[in-house]
Each structure stands twice: as structure tokens, then as C-alpha cells.
Amino acid sequence: MRRYRIRKDESCVSCLRCVRECSFGAITAGDDKSLVFHHEKCTDCQRCVSFCPAGAIYITEDENRFRRNAVFSEDDIKEIRLQAETGGVLLSSMGASGRNVPIYFDKMLLNASQVTNPSIDPLREPMETAVFLGQRPEGIERNQMGDIEDNLPPHLELKTPIMFSAMSYGAISLNVHKALASAAEKLGIYWNTGEGGLHESLYPYKEHTIVQVASGRFGVHETYLNTAAAIEIKIGQGAKPGIGGHLTGKKIIGDVSKTRMVPEGLDAISPAPHHDIYSIEDLAQLVMSIKEATHYEKPVIVKVAAVHNIAPIASGIARSGADIISIDGYRGGTGAAPKRIRDNVGIPIELAIASVDQRLREERIRDRVSVIVSGGIRNSSDAVKAIALGADAVSIGTAALCALGCHICASCHTGRCAWGLATQIPELTKRLDPEKGAELLVNLVNAWTREIKEIMGGMGINSIEALRGNRMALRGVDLNEKELEILGIRYAGE
Amino acid sequence: MKREGEVRISSGCAISGIFCKDGKRISGEAIRKSIAVMHNRSNGLGGGFAAYGIYPQYKEYFALHIFYDSQLAREETERFLDKRFDIINLSKIPVRQTPKIADAPLIWRYFVLPLPHMLQDSQLDEDEYTSRATIMINDSITGAYVVSCGKDMGVFKAVGYPEDVADFYRIEEYEGYSWTAHGRYPTNTPGWWAGSHPFSLLDLTVVHNGEISSYDANRRAVEMYGYSCNLLTDTEVITYILDYLTRKQRLTLKESSEVIAAPFWSTIAIKDEEDRKRLSYLRKMYSSFLVTGPFSILVGFRGGMMALNDRLKLRSLVAAEKGSTVYFSSEEAAIRVIEENPDRIWAPQGGDAVIVTLEKGADV
Numbered sequence: 001m002r003r004y005r006i007r008k009d010e011s012c013v014s015c016l017r018c019v020r021e022c023s024f025g026a027i028t029a030g031d032d033k034s035l036v037f038h039h040e041k042c043t044d045c046q047r048c049v050s051f052c053p054a055g056a057i058y059i060t061e062d063e064n065r066f067r068r069n070a071v072f073s074e075d076d077i078k079e080i081r082l083q084a085e086t087g088g089v090l091l092s093s094m095g096a097s098g099r100n101v102p103i104y105f106d107k108m109l110l111n112a113s114q115v116t117n118p119s120i121d122p123l124r125e126p127m128e129t130a131v132f133l134g135q136r137p138e139g140i141e142r143n144q145m146g147d148i149e150d151n152l153p154p155h156l157e158l159k160t161p162i163m164f165s166a167m168s169y170g171a172i173s174l175n176v177h178k179a180l181a182s183a184a185e186k187l188g189i190y191w192n193t194g195e196g197g198l199h200e201s202l203y204p205y206k207e208h209t210i211v212q213v214a215s216g217r218f219g220v221h222e223t224y225l226n227t228a229a230a231i232e233i234k235i236g237q238g239a240k241p242g243i244g245g246h247l248t249g250k251k252i253i254g255d256v257s258k259t260r261m262v263p264e265g266l267d268a269i270s271p272a273p274h275h276d277i278y279s280i281e282d283l284a285q286l287v288m289s290i291k292e293a294t295h296y297e298k299p300v301i302v303k304v305a306a307v308h309n310i311a312p313i314a315s316g317i318a319r320s321g322a323d324i325i326s327i328d329g330y331r332g333g334t335g336a337a338p339k340r341i342r343d344n345v346g347i348p349i350e351l352a353i354a355s356v357d358q359r360l361r362e363e364r365i366r367d368r369v370s371v372i373v374s375g376g377i378r379n380s381s382d383a384v385k386a387i388a389l390g391a392d393a394v395s396i397g398t399a400a401l402c403a404l405g406c407h408i409c410a411s412c413h414t415g416r417c418a419w420g421l422a423t424q425i426p427e428l429t430k431r432l433d434p435e436k437g438a439e440l441l442v443n444l445v446n447a448w449t450r451e452i453k454e455i456m457g458g459m460g461i462n463s464i465e466a467l468r469g470n471r472m473a474l475r476g477v478d479l480n481e482k483e484l485e486i487l488g489i490r491y492a493g494e
Numbered sequence: 495m496k497r498e499g500e501v502r503i504s505s506g507c508a509i510s511g512i513f514c515k516d517g518k519r520i521s522g523e524a525i526r527k528s529i530a531v532m533h534n535r536s537n538g539l540g541g542g543f544a545a546y547g548i549y550p551q552y553k554e555y556f557a558l559h560i561f562y563d564s565q566l567a568r569e570e571t572e573r574f575l576d577k578r579f580d581i582i583n584l585s586k587i588p589v590r591q592t593p594k595i596a597d598a599p600l601i602w603r604y605f606v607l608p609l610p611h612m613l614q615d616s617q618l619d620e621d622e623y624t625s626r627a628t629i630m631i632n633d634s635i636t637g638a639y640v641v642s643c644g645k646d647m648g649v650f651k652a653v654g655y656p657e658d659v660a661d662f663y664r665i666e667e668y669e670g671y672s673w674t675a676h677g678r679y680p681t682n683t684p685g686w687w688a689g690s691h692p693f694s695l696l697d698l699t700v701v702h703n704g705e706i707s708s709y710d711a712n713r714r715a716v717e718m719y720g721y722s723c724n725l726l727t728d729t730e731v732i733t734y735i736l737d738y739l740t741r742k743q744r745l746t747l748k749e750s751s752e753v754i755a756a757p758f759w760s761t762i763a764i765k766d767e768e769d770r771k772r773l774s775y776l777r778k779m780y781s782s783f784l785v786t787g788p789f790s791i792l793v794g795f796r797g798g799m800m801a802l803n804d805r806l807k808l809r810s811l812v813a814a815e816k817g818s819t820v821y822f823s824s825e826e827a828a829i830r831v832i833e834e835n836p837d838r839i840w841a842p843q844g845g846d847a848v849i850v851t852l853e854k855g856a857d858v
Contacts, residue, residue: 113707116705117704117705117707117787117788118788118808120806125806126758126760128758128759130759132778132781136778136779137779139743139744140743140744140745140779147768147772148749148772148775148776150771150775152775152778152779155778361714361715361717361718364718364719366715366718366782367715367718367782459707460705460707460786460787460788461707461708461786461787462786462806463756463784463786465711465781465782465784466707466708466711466712466784466785466786466787467708467711468711468781468782469710469711469714469715469782470708470709470710470711470714471710471714472709472710473710
């Protein structure tokens with residue numbers, strides 16, 4: 001169904017670059033080498049626009065509109081027609097598009113020092129962004145000499161409170177994994193394999209790798225668990241809470257098949273629940289099994305989607321033996337999810353952070369675990385606000401892909417990503433040079449870190465831990481009293 | 495207008511301290527003279543003193559100094575205390591009428607011990623029992639505020655300039671081996687007696703100059719462990735953190751100072767192995783209690799005093815020694831006025847705690 005319209009102007013030199021770049025078949029060459037536009041296939045990924053040497057191509061929303069209706073939008077009608085034709089579940093990708101769900105990050109403003117307290121210049125004074133993630137015991141132990149014994153369980157050390165979210169090999173290409181792994185190493189942070197296993201060529205990055213154990217257990221073996229700095233048990237993700245995964249057999253080819261340990265051409269279906277976790281005590285057993293398998297040398301992360309009762313869920317996880325809780329909010333991205341689930345299930349990460357942090361404090365266990373949050377972190381100020389609400393660190397997926405070229409056309413589920421990211425087609429995946437990709441990611445995270453330091457310095461804070469849960473650093477605008485209460489912040493001017 | 499406790503007020507300040515390592519008790523006159531020099535660092539909206547060794551005849555008893563807004567609050571508090579403590583002496587704290595100090599609450603002093611059977615049933619030690627009782631009074635009895643509750647020590651504070659507060663409380667009539675003083679410059683207009691400093695819990699007293707930027711992170715962390723920050727002041731949160739670290743986590747004061755004014759990671763990296771291990775352990779273990787932003791504090795405790803600056807030294811703090819007596823102050827002038835020729839005078843480095851304790855054999 002047509003959504004966009006492709007046009008060119010007279011400056012077109014008919015070089016056919018756009019034909020070669022378009023992976024969706026929206027621009028083809030006619031017999032006379034003239035351009036043929038198949039508007040209905042266009043996803044507005046902007047690949048042709050970016051590569052047109054003459055700047056001659058325009059992609060616009062199709063100006064042909066359905067008759068306006070106060071209840072049924074054009075998208076509603078189109079989706080009805082599509083489902084009437086196919087009888088299928090609507091698929092979508094990337095983050096939720098609930099138009100009426102507020103982005104709370106945009107409704108919170110940050111503080112700065114004036115007169116009573118000096119701001120600190122990050123160019124002149126040390127400004128610390130290092131974060132340690134893991135469990136803390138309830139008290140110290142001393143040896144016979146009276147010296148403090150190091151009784152801390154293993155921790156992850158991040159040079160800056162930003163890491164890369166789980167994205168599986170299969171959903172994205174090996175080149176993207178290479179770029180993420182190499183950038184994580186250079187930045188002193190971590191990348192996450194997602195549920196598709198770890199390609200052997202990436203084993204050297206083990207000190208900066210988090211390996212995921214999801215319900216399908218794809219690619220999980222002893223070496224995998226031990227080729228990592230931490231292990232993440234994935235219960236759910238923000239884009240599709242309560243739903244498993246489905247990687248089509250078309251993508252299970254070659255190394256993807258080998259890495260996932262799934263036969264070529266066979267669909268890789270992750271069940272909705274882990275079939276060995278039907279309750280919280282089962283989770284505790286899996287946490288301990290993984291710790292046994294890795295000799296208690298690595299922290300275990302439990303990742304959940306932000307759902308309605310996320311606070312007690314987080315409390316249960318904190319008591320399960322897990323070292324770190326990772327919470328993915330309503331706007332978290334995905335390579336493929338049923339559209340209705342993506343747009344209607346879960347809660348915004350801002351509210352989830354606030355309620356989880358508060359609940360863990362009320363139960364006096366906030367210091368026992370660390371909390372990583374994700375799902376719609378777009379820039380450094382989102383990260384600062386998330387930390388001020390109570391997170392230890394943030395995780396970025398969509399933003400990382402954008403650094404690599406993604407324009408969020410939300411067509412990952414087609415497997416034909418023109419930017420060579422969410423695809424396994426060799427002629428497309430080679431569009432990303434992993435070394436160049438790593439450089440882009442390093443630049444992005446370094447830029448955000450500089451901005452975080454600037455913001456912290458303005459507030460007179462010179463270490464990131466003094467920002468964590470420091471909600472007086474935030475004030476709300478355009479929020480009602482209930483929202484302020486849940487976020488635990490005051491209104492601007494108060 | 496909201497009063498302190500309902501809204502967070504920042505303030506600048508002057509602090510001063512005198513500690514006699516030999517245990518000699520000196521009159522409050524010296525500390526009054528010292529803090530008075532820094533008159534222009536205060537604005538008349540708060541002053542106070544903490545003194546140790548002032549109640550030798552009752553040194554086994556918890557000395558409660560309490561402000562009441564009304565007789566009703568006093569009666570309710572005394573009923574509360576009666577149920578939990580053996581009160582062996584109670585009286586109004588003697589004051590001198592002065593036109594410079596107005597709107598005084600009722601100010602009472604009690605010497606108490608926990609009732610043995612109540613203490614036993616509570617399964618707490620007497621310090622924890624007493625601290626919980628005072629937190630409960632501050633939290634739940636309207637118009638009652640426990641100013642201090644340690645043994646052989648007391649806090650005297652009011653709204654006014656510190657030298658006037660000293661006159662009001664007849665501070666020169668007390669003799670102690672350890673004194674701290676505070677003059678306040680809050681950025682609000684109505685001062686509140688309970689909001690003045692020193693702030694105290696059990697034997698711990700804190701006077702503080704600065705405004706900490708980590709306030710809410712620290713407050714929310716320490717409130718997890720049963721403290722309730724009613725005043726929304728930095729000093730209150732620092733006091734509770736120190737109480738938590740020293741009394742509940744059993745850290746030494748030195749270790750506690752390495753938590754709240756932790757060295758930068760880059761500094762830790764160049765320390766020798768033993769220090770590096772300890773310092774990085776403390777930072778990781780107690781990251782919620784790192785205090786950032788400017789502060790200089792004097793911490794009084796039974797038998798000792800600690801002076802500590804934030805790690806960037808964003809507030810002035812001077813130390814001096816003469817014989818067995820140690821002096822701390824926001825300004826050198828406030829030391830010179832009471833000791834013209836100290837043996838040694840120096841400015842402690844940011845984050846480096848100076849801890850002084852009674853010498854062996856000092857009898858207090």
C-alpha cells in the first residue's frame with residue numbers, strides 16, 4: 001500500500017545509483033535506463049536520497065489522503081484492508097509509535113548551580129563518569145589485622161554509563177556486531193550479543209561482551225557463557241513484552257545457522273516464556289545455574305520489559321541472586337514484533353525507572369543491585385535524566401543503529417535493510433564497514449560523555465554516582481500531580 | 495511561606511572548633527570569641543555550639559536537649575519518654591534574656607537511661623534504642639524537636655548571630671574538652687530554631703559550611719536505612735551518613751571520610767596497592783554516600799573531632815595546633831584571635847580528614 005511518493009527533478013543525471021542502492025525494489029531501471037518508481041515499495045529509508053550525487057530525489061508522504069475521519073485514521077483503514085487481504089498479524093519493527101503516550105524525558109528539566117554553590121568546569125577539574133555494576137553485600141568484613149576484606153562479588157566496570165543494547169546476530173548483521181564489539185572495547189563499555197549466539201570471530205572481545213540467554217537458548221553453550229564479561233537472562237524486551245521471537249528461516253543461513261545452532265532454513269522461534277521459568281523461584285535457579293557454570297566469576301543480569309507491576313517484579317529479581325536488573329521500556333526497539341503488541345503493551349521507561357528505584361529503596365535493597373535502563377534513550381540529556389531518576393546506566397540500541405546509518409524506516413522485519421544493518425543479504429551487509437562503524441559509535445558515545453560531563457559540572461556534581469537517584473536535579477513541566485508523584489519530582493518553579 | 499523542613503534551603507556559613515587532646519575542660523568563652531570574629535559569614539539566622547565533657551556528673555546518662563513549641567508538645571513528649579526511659583533529672587536549660595534572641599521555644603534538658611525491660615524487649619543496644627526514640631519524637635510529635643541526645647555532651651542552638659546565641663545560653667558557664675561552633679547564612683528569611691546547627695545524633699555532632707550537590711542522592715540512600723531527613727539540610731544528611739557508616743557499618747572515621755570525600759579514581763590509581771584496594775572497595779561498596787559539591791565540616795564525637803573538606807576543597811578550612819590543643823576554623827583570623835602563636839597552622843588538603851582524639855590517659 002502506497003505511503004510515500006518518490007520524485008526526481010531535472011538535475012537527475014540518470015547514473016542509476018539510486019537503483020543500485022534501493023534494496024526494496026522501489027526504484028528500478030526501465031529498458032531505456034530511465035528510472036521507474038514503485039512508490040508502494042518505498043519505506044522512506046532515505047538510502048537513495050543520501051547517495052544521489054545530484055541531490056535529485058525527493059521522498060515525501062503521499063499527498064493522496066483518505067477521507068479524513070475523526071475516529072479511523074488512514075493507517076487504521078489501511079491496516080484493516082491489509083489484514084482483510086492476508087488474515088495475518090501485523091508486523092512492525094523499531095520502537096513503539098503510540099502517539100498519545102508522552103515522552104517524559106521531554107517534560108523534565110535539569111538543574112544548574114548559581115551563587116550558593118559553584119558549578120564545576122569539566123575542562124579544568126576531574127569529572128568522573130565511571131560506573132560499577134553488580135551486587136553489594138550488606139556489610140564489610142575485616143580480617144584478623146582489622147583490614148577490610150574485599151567481599152564484593154564480580155562487577156562490570158563502565159568508563160561511561162552508556163552501553164549497547166542486546167541485538168542478535170540474525171536480526172542484525174555480523175558487521176554490526178563487529179562494529180559494536182570493537183567500539184565497546186575502545187570505549188571501555190559493553191555490547192550485548194542478543195539471543196542469537198556469539199560468532200567465533202568476536203571471541204577476542206570477551207572482556208567487553210555480555211552474552212544473552214533467552215528462551216530459545218540459541219547458541220548457548222559453556223564456551224559461550226565463559227566468553228563474556230557478564231551473562232544476561234532475557235525474560236522480555238520493551239517492544240514485545242510477553243512475546244517470544246521469530247527469526248525467519250530465510251535469515252538462518254551460513255554462519256547465522258552455525259552460531260545459533262539452528263539448522264539452515266529452519267525458523268528460529270523463541271518461546272514466549274522460558275520453559276524452565278514459570279515463576280520467580282525458577283528464575284533464582286537459573287541465575288544460580290549460570291553462576292555455577294561460570295564459577296561465580298561473572299555478574300548475571302536479568303532483563304525484563306517495563307510492564308504494569310514492574311516494581312515488585314524488579315524486587316523479586318533483586319532477591320533472586322541476580323546482580324543487575326535491566327529494564328527495557330515501552331519505546332524499546334526490535335527487529336520484528338507484532339504491531340499491536342509493540343504499540344500497546346508496557347509502560348514508558350521513565351515511569352518504570354522511578355517506580356522501580358523507589359520500590360527498591362522502600363525495601364532497602366536498592367544498594368544491593370544495579371539497574372540498567374533502555375527504551376527510547378535518544379541523547380545525553382535523556383541519559384542524565386534516567387540516571388537522576390534512579391538508573392545506574394543506560395543502554396542504547398536504536399541510537400547506536402542510527403549512528404551506523406539507520407534512518408528508522410521501521411522495515412527491519414523485511415530483512416532488506418538498505419543500510420546493511422538489519423539484514424543477512426551479503427550485498428547489503430557489506431555496505432557497513434565494521435571499522436568505520438566502530439569509529440562512528442565511539443564518536444557518538446564520546447560526544448554524549450562530554451555532554452554528560454558538561455551537564456554534571458553545571459550542577460556542581462563531579463561524579464556520576466552523586467547524580468544517581470538525585471531527583472532534586474529534575475523539575476517537571478506539563479505534568480499532572482500523579483505523574484509528578486510517580487516520577488518523584490517537583491514541578492518547575494517549586 | 496514554607497518553613498525549613500518543608501522546603502530545602504541552602505546556606506553559607508562559618509565554622510570553628512577547639513579540641514583539647516589532654517582532656518582539659520575549657521570554658522565556652524573561647525569558642526564564642528572565635529566564632530564571633532566571623533560575624534559577617536553569618537546573617538543572624540542561625541548559630542549554635544556543640545560541647546563535649548560538659549556533664550561529668552551525669553556522664554553515664556543520655557542528655558536530651560529538646561525544643562518545644564508548646565506545653566502540649568512537652569507533655570506529650572514527656573509521656574513518650576516516661577514509657578521508654580528512666581528520667582533521673584529534668585530541667586529547663588538556663589538562658590539569659592537578651593533582646594538579640596527572640597521567639598525562643600521552651601528549651602528542656604533531660605538525663606535519661608532506657609528502661610531495662612523495654613531495652614531488652616526491643617533487642618537493640620542502648621544507642622540504637624535511644625536514636626530510634628529521638629527520631630520518633632522528631633518525626634511524630636508535632637512541636638517537639640530533639641536537639642541532641644548523646645552522653646556527656648550537648649548542642650545549644652538558636653536563631654541569631656552565634657555570639658548572641660552564646661550569650662543567650664550562658665555558654666561561658668559550661669566547661670568542655672571539645673567545642674564546635676556554627677554561624678549560619680541561610681538563603682531564606684524566616685530562621686527556624688531546629689534548623690540551626692550543629693546537627694546531632696547520639697554523640698555525633700556536625701557543623702557544616704557548604705551546599706552539597708549530591709544532596710538528594712545521599713538523602714534517598716540514607717533514608718533506606720531507617721533515617722528520616724526532616725530538615726532537608728545538608729548537615730542532617732551528612733550526620734546520618736556518618737552515623738550509618740561508623741555505627742551501623744562499623745567503618746572507622748578515616749574510612750568514612752574516604753567514602754564521603756572519596757579520592758578521584760585517577761588518584762586512587764597511583765596509590766600503593768594496599769590503599770588502592772581499600773579505596774576502590776570503599777568507593778564501589780558505598781557509592782551512594784559520596785558527597786559532591788562544596789563542604790567543610792567539623793564532626794564532634796565522644797573523645798575526638800574530625801575536620802574534613804570536599805575533595806576539590808571548594809570551602810575554606812584552616813587547622814592549627816598549640817601544645818595539646820587543636821583548632822579548626824573557616825578563617826585563620828578566628829584561630830589567631832584565641833591563639834595568637836600556634837605551633838603549627840595549615841590548610842588541610844581537600845578530602846584529607848584531620849582526626850584528633852584524646853591522648854592516652856586523658857581523663858574526661
